[in-house]
Amino acid sequence: MASLLWGGDAGAAESERLNSHFSNLSHPQKNLWGIKSTAVRNIDGSINNINEDDEEDVVDLAANSLLNKLIHQSLVESSHRVEVLQKDPSSPLYSVKTFEELRLKEELLKGIYAMGFNRPSKIQEMALPMMLAHPPQNLIAQSQSGTGKTAAFVLAMLSRVNALELFPQCLCLAPTYELALQTGRVVEQMGKFCVDVQVMYAIRGNRIPRGTDITKQIIIGTPGTVLDWCFKLKLIDLTKIRVFVLDEADVMIDTQGFSDHSIRIQRALPSECQMLLFSATFEDSVWHFAERIIPDPNVIKLRKEELTLNNIRQYYVLCEHRKDKYQALCNIYGSITIGQAIIFCQTRRNAKWLTVEMIQDGHQVSLLSGELTVEQRASIIQRFRDGKEKVLITTNVCARGIDVKQVTIVVNFDLPVKQGEEPDYETYLHRIGRTGRFGKKGLAFNMIEVDELPSLMKIQDHFNSSIKQLNAEDMDEIEKIDY
Numbered sequence: 001m002a003s004l005l006w007g008g009d010a011g012a013a014e015s016e017r018l019n020s021h022f023s024n025l026s027h028p029q030k031n032l033w034g035i036k037s038t039a040v041r042n043i044d045g046s047i048n049n050i051n052e053d054d055e056e057d058v059v060d061l062a063a064n065s066l067l068n069k070l071i072h073q074s075l076v077e078s079s080h081r082v083e084v085l086q087k088d089p090s091s092p093l094y095s096v097k098t099f100e101e102l103r104l105k106e107e108l109l110k111g112i113y114a115m116g117f118n119r120p121s122k123i124q125e126m127a128l129p130m131m132l133a134h135p136p137q138n139l140i141a142q143s144q145s146g147t148g149k150t151a152a153f154v155l156a157m158l159s160r161v162n163a164l165e166l167f168p169q170c171l172c173l174a175p176t177y178e179l180a181l182q183t184g185r186v187v188e189q190m191g192k193f194c195v196d197v198q199v200m201y202a203i204r205g206n207r208i209p210r211g212t213d214i215t216k217q218i219i220i221g222t223p224g225t226v227l228d229w230c231f232k233l234k235l236i237d238l239t240k241i242r243v244f245v246l247d248e249a250d251v252m253i254d255t256q257g258f259s260d261h262s263i264r265i266q267r268a269l270p271s272e273c274q275m276l277l278f279s280a281t282f283e284d285s286v287w288h289f290a291e292r293i294i295p296d297p298n299v300i301k302l303r304k305e306e307l308t309l310n311n312i313r314q315y316y317v318l319c320e321h322r323k324d325k326y327q328a329l330c331n332i333y334g335s336i337t338i339g340q341a342i343i344f345c346q347t348r349r350n351a352k353w354l355t356v357e358m359i360q361d362g363h364q365v366s367l368l369s370g371e372l373t374v375e376q377r378a379s380i381i382q383r384f385r386d387g388k389e390k391v392l393i394t395t396n397v398c399a400r401g402i403d404v405k406q407v408t409i410v411v412n413f414d415l416p417v418k419q420g421e422e423p424d425y426e427t428y429l430h431r432i433g434r435t436g437r438f439g440k441k442g443l444a445f446n447m448i449e450v451d452e453l454p455s456l457m458k459i460q461d462h463f464n465s466s467i468k469q470l471n472a473e474d475m476d477e478i479e480k481i482d483y
C-alpha cells in the first residue's frame with residue numbers, strides 16, 4: 001500500500017487554519033510557566049506576542065476530535081445496545097460476531113488481524129453487514145469517539161475498491177487535514193496487504209496540476225479542496241465514485257462553508273454510489289444535515305455512557321484568595337493519599353501559576369492547556385495515564401472526552417462558570433462525573449471564594465447532590481475522609 005503524502009506550501013486561505021493548529025508551538029519568553037506574554041511562531045516564521053493567559057481555553061471541536069483519535073489506542077466499550085433504524089424494515093437485519101463472516105478479501109482480513117482486531121466492535125457488528133451488503137446501502141452512524149467508526153468505513157472503502165482500476169473510486173471528507181491524515185493512516189494500516197490500492201490526500205497544499213490523471217483509488221480530503229479538485233481542476237470524476245464517506249459530521253457542520261461544499265460534492269455523485277455519514281454526537285443540526293446529504297439511509301446509533309455524580313463525594317472549601325486555595329489544596333494533598341489527581345483551572349494564567357507553585361513545592365505535575373499542539377496534549381495525557389506524573393493541571397481544554405480511569409480525585413481550583421457567572425453545569429459534570437458502569441468511587445474538591453458560593457449552591461441544587469463544606473485547616477477532618 002503506498003500513499004502520496006502532502007507536501008508543499010500551504011495556500012493563503014488554509015494558512016490561517018494551519019496557524020491555528022501549529023501556532024501552538026509556543027515559546028514562553030522567561031520561564032516555562034509563569035509569564036504573561038507568550039511568543040507564538042506563525043507558519044511563515046514570524047513571531048506574534050500575545051497576551052492570552054487570562055482567557056479561557058476555547059474547546060475546538062476539530063482539535064478535540066484529533067486528540068481523541070490520538071489518545072484512543074483501543075476500543076471504547078459501551079454497555080448500551082446499538083439502535084438500528086432500517087430504511088427497509090422488511091429486509092433481514094443481521095449482525096456479525098466475527099470478521100470471517102463478512103467474507104472479506106484475504107488480504108483485507110490479514111490487514112485487520114495485523115492491526116490486532118480480533119472481532120468487530122459493537123457498532124461494527126451491526127454496521128459492517130449493512131456497509132458491505134449488495135446492493136450497497138447508505139448509512140448514518142452515530143457513536144462516541146473510539147467505538148470503531150473509522151475502522152468500519154475504512155474497511156468498507158477497501159473492500160469496494162477495485163485495485164486494477166486506476167482512478168478515484170472512494171472519496172472520504174474530513175473536517176481538517178490532520179483528521180484526513182489520521183484516516184489515511186488507518187487506510188494504510190488496514191490496507192497493508194492490498195498492495196495495489198493507493199490513497200491520496202486532497203488537502204490544501206497538495207497542489208496537483210489541472211487535468212492530471214489521478215490513478216489512486218482512495219481520496220481523503222477536506223471539503224474545500226475536494227470541491228476544487230472536482231470542479232475547478234477536474235482531477236476527480238465524481239461520477240465514478242462508488243463510496244462516499246462523510247466523517248465527523250458534527251465537526252463538519254461547525255466549520256463555515258463545509259456543509260455547503262459537502263452537499264455540492266454529494267449532488268454530483270451517481271445514484272448508485274454508497275453514501276456513509278459518521279458523527280460522534282447527534283444534535284438536531286447534525287441530524288438535519290445528515291438527512292439532507294444521505295438519501296434513504298439506514299441509521300445506527302450507540303448511546304454514550306451517561307455520566308453520574310452518584311459515586312462521587314463532593315466537598316467545597318471556602319477560601320479567601322488564590323494563595324488560600326493553594327494552601328487548602330496542599331493540606332488536602334498532605335493528608336490523604338492521593339493516587340492521581342486532575343486539577344481544573346478556569347484560565348491559563350491560573351493553571352500556569354498553580355503549576356509553578358506545585359513544582360516549586362516538589363510535586364510531580366504536568367500542565368495541559370490550549371496553547372499546546374494536539375500532539376503535545378496527547379503525549380502529556382499519555383504520560384499521565386502511564387503514571388509518570390501524579391497531578392495533571394488543566395483548563396477546560398481537557399474537561400471532556402479525556403478519560404483517565406485511575407484518577408479518583410478531581411479538584412476544581414476554579415468553579416466552571418459561563419459568561420455572566422452562571423455555573424456551567426455540563427462542564428462540572430464532565431469534569432468530575434464518571435460513567436455509572438465503571439462506577440468507581442471518586443472525590444471532588446471545589447476550592448471556592450465567598451462570591452462563588454451562590455454558584456456552588458446552584459450546582460448542588462441542579463444535580464440534587466450534596467456538596468459538603470470541608471475545613472481544610474482541620475487535618476483530622478480531612479484524614480477522616482473515607483477514600
Ligand SMILES: Nc1ncnc2c1ncn2[C@@H]1O[C@H](COP(=O)(O)OP(=O)(O)OP(=O)(O)O)[C@@H](O)[C@H]1O
Pocket residue numbers: 065068069072073074075076115116117118119120121124143144145146147148149150151152
Ligand atoms: N474491532 C476492533 N477491535 C479492536 N480494536 C479496534 C476495533 N475497531 C477499532 N479498533 C481500535 O479502537 C480505536 C478506536 O477506533 P476508531 O478510530 O475506528 O473509532 P472511532 O469511533 O472512529 O473514533 P474516532 O472518531 O475518535 O477515531 C482505534 O485504536 C482502533 O484501532
